[in-house]
Structures are given as structure tokens and as C-alpha cells.
């Protein structure tokens with residue numbers, strides 16, 4: 001059956017309606033402009049009439065006769081003098097027009113006294129940084145004109161600077177991080193601490209734009225995000241640097257928030273992540289949030305050096321291969337993960353050589369989540385054991401083509417305890433909690449273009465993916481549901497995201513990982529000797545990686 005076209009008003013209705021509305025608005029504006037004198041005179045006449053009426057009612061009754069007589073005499077005089085009525089009408093219209101003029105107070109042009117004072121003192125503070133003795137016409141000089149140096153400014157309701165454009169001389173070394181940091185520090189101190197500022201340096205036009213940032217929302221709770229497989233939401237950020245938004249629910253409310261999305265897997269350029277923070281800054285929460293997202297499409301091995309049961313809720317769940325809290329279990333699980341990475345590489349490599357697609361058992365993402373590996377490093381050194389970090393070398397180096405992702409969380413002061421492979425191969429970085437600009441630079445490899453705060457809520461920090469921009473980030477609240485301090489709404493939100501149990505909780509011992517003997521039996525021969533004994537081509541992990549098609 002042929003489909004009948006929609007009536008034009010329905011198919012083009014929106015555009016037509018908008019155009020009509022625009023036309024009507026323009027017509028109304030033009031009519032108001034033309035009729036403005038008439039409107040003004042009418043308003044003035046109304047004001048005069050009401051003033052006259054007020055005067056009449058205010059006049060005591062005994063004096064009203066005299067007033068009436070005075071008015072009548074004026075009317076009589078006007079009537080008898082030549083051109084009197086005409087002149088009277090013109091005078092009345094002129095008075096009405098004057099009375100009917102717009103009396104709305106006009107917006108003050110420019111800053112008030114206290115705002116001017118603020119701008120002046122900011123200008124004076126910048127003089128030593130933006131002036132040079134050899135400059136014949138300095139833009140910055142003590143007692144100079146701040147108006148030329150600050151072409152645009154805005155203040156908030158409290159009278160503090162909300163937005164400021166600063167022009168600076170071309171000889172200022174704006175390409176040097178240290179020079180920039182000095183100016184940013186000064187501007188933060190002078191414009192009011194306790195707020196976050198964004199600094200945009202325009203090196204071409206020698207202008208610095210300072211903008212006060214609104215705090216990031218800290219009320220977002222763990223939930224299912226609308227993301228593609230291979231995408232993990234690390235947290236939420238400002239709309240300025242991220243084009244995309246995710247629809248989120250917050251109780252009854254729905255809103256779109258810009259996320260920081262980390263891409264993992266074969267095509268990822270930052271296949272592994274390192275999160276650092278002060279104690280209590282929320283790194284375990286970030287790991288829990290990542291685990292809940294990873295379990296949607298993959299398997300997870302958790303190794304917790306913190307030993308506070310932060311991941312107990314994952315034990316025995318579908319896809320959770322192990323939750324380890326002890327050194328022995330951590331070593332076994334990480335050893336298995338290293339073998340599994342090699343097995344996947346070899347299997348995928350053989351399939352490539354045979355011209356087949358990679359086998360299914362190499363495609364399911366495997367996540368290795370480590371909380372506080374530095375704690376195990378100390379324990380291992382004390383007990384004369386192997387450092388679990390040494391077992392991460394293969395997953396970190398070769399995990400990407402094998403769909404193996406490593407996520408490590410630790411405390412900021414343990415950065416030095418982390419092994420070289422950990423530091424080299426974790427190109428996605430997160431720093432949480434109160435962090436100094438120097439610490440941020442050490443963790444992220446670049447300073448943020450905002451001012452770090454001294455006090456921040458848990459889960460607040462910065463993220464950087466590879467060599468990309470530094471994002472402010474707020475990790476969604478994903479608390480431990482078994483923690484008594486967790487609120488009921490958050491507990492339910494996390495419990496709903498957990499996969500079903502495949503092992504009864506009481507049967508699930510602390511270590512859930514595959515039996516190492518069984519794992520070894522299942523794994524393909526990974527050394528040249530073993531491979532030769534099995535009649536296969538000798539393939540090591542390195543050789544497999546080298547043969548991996550790019």
C-alpha cells in the first residue's frame with residue numbers, strides 16, 4: 001500500500017512555526033520602535049493624571065475650592081490668550097513625554113569602585129612578571145593603565161573575578177611551564193582561593209584567559225553507562241574539552257554529563273592504567289567502578305594489597321576469576337595471568353599464520369586489577385619471595401593484542417616503588433585527591449591547566465590518556481556495598497551492577513583463581529623447548545608479538 005505523505009504542517013511544521021514566530025517577533029519589535037513616542041506620551045499622561053488625582057486627594061477639603069479656582073483661572077487665561085490652547089497642548093505633550101520616559105536605572109558602565117580596586121591590585125601584582133627595563137612602552141608599569149592590560153572582565157555576584165582576559169607583552173616566555181605556573185599561582189592567590197581556575201594561554205595573540213570553573217558534580221552514582229564494548233568510563237569532567245555526553249540517571253532526574261572514556265583492547269593506544277592518590281582519595285573506588293564495567297564483557301582477576309576487603313563483593317561472581325588478598329595467592333594469580341597472556345598470543349598467532357580469525361578464547365577481555373601492589377613488594381622483600389610486580393611484565397608488554405588489560409592503583413608516595421614496566425606501560429593515568437602541581441606533573445607527565453585545590457571530595461582528581469589533554473575528573477560513587485558506612489541508595493546501586501554468583505559465597509575461598517597446575521596444563525607450551533617438544537613452531541611471547549599484524 002502506498003504511503004501517504006504527512007500533511008506539510010506536520011512534516012515541515014517545526015521550521016515553519018519557528019519562522020512565523022521569528023517574523024512575529026520582528027514585527028512586534030518594529031511596531032514598538034515606531035510607536036515608542038506615542039507609548040511614552042500616553043505613559044506620561046497617565047502619570048500626570050495620577051499625580052493630579054493624588055494632589056487632589058491630598059489637598060484638605062477646605063482648600064479644594066481655592067485649588068479649583070486656581071485651575072479654572074489658568075484654563076481661562078489659556079483660552080483667551082492668542083494660540084493659548086495650541087501652546088497648552090504642546091506644553092502638556094512635552095511634559096507628558098518627559099514624565100513618560102524610561103526611568104529604569106541604566107546598567108553601570110564598567111566596574112564599581114571595589115571591582116576597580118581588585119583589577120588595579122591584580123595589575124600591580126603582575127607588573128614584575130610582565131615588564132622589562134628595556135621595554136620603551138611597557139604595557140605593565142607601576143601606576144600604569146590596567147584598562148589596556150585587561151580587555152575583558154566579569155565579576156560574580158560576590159564581587160570576585162569570574163572571567164578575565166589578560167594581555168601580556170610578547171617577550172613573556174609563555175611557552176615555559178615554570179613561567180606559566182608562576183602567573184597561574186599569582187592569579188589564583190589574588191582572585192580568591194578555594195575556587196578552581198582554568199587558564200587558556202593564547203600564545204599567538206599574547207593573551208591569557210582566566211575562567212572560574214564550576215565544581216564537578218559529586219552526586220553521580222555507579223550505573224550502567226551507554227558505552228560501546230571496549231569503552232570504560234573513568235569519571236565525569238567539564239564540557240569544555242569533551243564533545244560527548246552520557247545520559248545519566250540521578251534518582252528521578254535525568255541529565256547528560258561529559259565523561260572521560262578510556263578505550264582498551266587491540267586498537268587502544270593506552271592499553272593499561274595507573275591510578276595514584278593520597279590515602280582515602282578514592283583509588284579503590286575507581287578500581288571497583290572499572291571492575292563493574294569490565295565484568296559486562298570480560299573476566300576479572302583482582303589482587304588487593306590493601307587487604308581491607310574492598311573487593312569482597314566481587315568474590316564468587318560470574319566472570320570474577322580471583323579475588324586475592326594474600327601474597328601467595330597474588331603470586332599464583334599473576335603467574336597464571338602471565339601464562340594466559342602468552343597462551344592467547346600464541347593461539348592468535350597460530351590462527352593468523354593458518355589464515356583463520358583469532359580463536360574465541362583469545363578474544364574475551366581479561367582484566368587484571370591490582371590495588372596497592374607496593375604493599376606486596378614490601379612483603380615479598382621481607383619474606384624473600386618474588387615481587388608480584390615482576391609478573392606483570394608480560395601482561396603489560398604484550399597484553400594489548402591478547403585483550404589483556406592491567407589496571408593498577410596505589411598511593412602517591414609509592415610511585416618510586418612501582419617497577420619500570422608498570423611506569424612505562426601504563427599510559428592512561430589518573431591522580432586523585434589533593435595533589436600538588438609537581439605531583440600531578442610527575443603522575444600525568446604534564447601540568448593541568450587548572451589550579452589544583454587543597455581540599456577536594458573523594459573521587460576528585462585529574463586524568464590523562466596518553467599524550468592527550470589533562471582532564472578534571474570526578475569518579476562516580478561506587479562504594480563497597482559491605483561497608484557499614486555506605487548509604488542504602490549507593491549500596492543498592494552497586495549490588496544491582498554485580499553479576500550473579502556462580503560460586504556460593506561460603507564455598508568461594510579467598511583465592512578464586514584457576515588452579516595453577518590446571519592453568520599450566522591448559523596453557524599452550526610457551527617456551528621454545530616446550531613448543532618443540534609438542535611439535536609446534538617455537539613461539540615465545542616476544543616472537544608472537546613481532547609476528548602480530550599491526
Ligand SMILES: Nc1ncnc2c1ncn2[C@@H]1O[C@H](COP(=O)(O)OP(=O)(O)OP(=O)(O)O)[C@@H](O)[C@H]1O
Nearest residue numbers: 278279280281282283284285458459475476477479
Ligand atoms: N567517587 C567517590 N564518590 C563518593 N565517595 C567516594 C568516592 N571515592 C571514594 N569515596 C569514599 O571515600 C572513602 C575512601 O575511598 P577509597 O577506599 O576508594 O579510597 P582509597 O584511595 O582506596 O583509600 P585507601 O588507600 O586508604 O584504601 C570511602 O568512604 C569511599 O566511599
